[in-house]
Each structure stands twice: as structure tokens, then as C-alpha cells.
Amino acid sequence: MKLLSYVLFGAFIFGLSSCGIWNDQDLYTWKNYETTSYAYYKKQTPEATANLMKTYQQIIDNAGGERKAVPPGVYAEYGYLLLKDGKKEESLKMFKTEMELYPESATFMNLIIKKFEQ
Numbered sequence: 001m002k003l004l005s006y007v008l009f010g011a012f013i014f015g016l017s018s019c020g021i022w023n024d025q026d027l028y029t030w031k032n033y034e035t036t037s038y039a040y041y042k043k044q045t046p047e048a049t050a051n052l053m054k055t056y057q058q059i060i061d062n063a064g065g066e067r068k069a070v071p072p073g074v075y076a077e078y079g080y081l082l083l084k085d086g087k088k089e090e091s092l093k094m095f096k097t098e099m100e101l102y103p104e105s106a107t108f109m110n111l112i113i114k115k116f117e118q
Contacts, residue, residue, distance in 0.1 A: 005080075025065065025066045026066065027071075028063045028064070028066075028067060028069065028070070029062065029064030029071075029072035030071065033056075033059065034113065036052045037052060037055075039052075040052040049084075049085075053082075054079050055080070056077065057078075059071065059074050060075070060078070070080040072098075075097045075100040075101065076095060076105065079093075079094030079098065083116065088116065091116070092113060092117070096109070099113075
């Protein structure tokens with residue numbers, strides 16, 4: 001499970017690198033992701049987890065930025081937190097949505113889906 005955490009974090013970092021740094025307008029809307037994710041990774045308390053999950057839901061519900069799309073990695077990370085919370089079906093839905101929206105993640109997402117469908 002620890003390996004999965006590192007891989008998902010790596011996928012998130014990769015997703016961040018796709019954001020345009022030379023545009024006046026951001027490609028994606030991140031809400032308060034930076035603050036809540038920092039708090040979560042610093043101390044993984046139930047409160048920090050709830051705040052991060054709320055942030056993910058806000059990002060998904062209000063996709064904005066230049067692309068008007070949910071940023072890469074958000075569905076995958078949200079799915080991982082749902083899985084840790086015991087919500088297997090919801091997490092698999094998030095993993096599949098990530099794979100549909102970002103086909104380049106299919107190899108990784110298929111590995112995760114296969115592991116947790118067993």
C-alpha cells in the first residue's frame with residue numbers, strides 16, 4: 001500500500017508538470033489544493049483527510065481554468081483516499097474516470113484497478 005502511495009504521488013507530480021506556467025490564465029482550477037494537500041501529507045489526521053477530500057470534490061464539481069477540465073491526477077488521488085476510507089466501488093469509479101479523461105494514465109490505472117478488483 002505504501003508503494004501505491006508513492007506511485008499516486010508521482011502521478012500527481014507528473015500531472016502538475018502539465019500545467020502551463022507561461023499562460024496568464026491557469027489551465028486548471030486547483031481551489032485550495034496546495035494548502036489542504038500540504039496539511040494532509042504533513043499529518044494524515046481524519047480532519048486533514050476530510051479537508052483534502054472536500055477540496056477534491058470542489059475541484060471536480062467546479063472544473064475551471066482555460067481547459068474547463070478536472071486537472072490530471074485529481075480523480076486518481078481522490079479515488080485513493082476513497083479506497084483508504086473503505087469506499088471501494090466509489091474509488092474504482094474515480095480510477096476509471098481518470099483513465100477515461102487522461103488515456104496516458106491507462107497503464108497505471110489498469111494496474112491499480114486490477115489489484116483492487118481481486
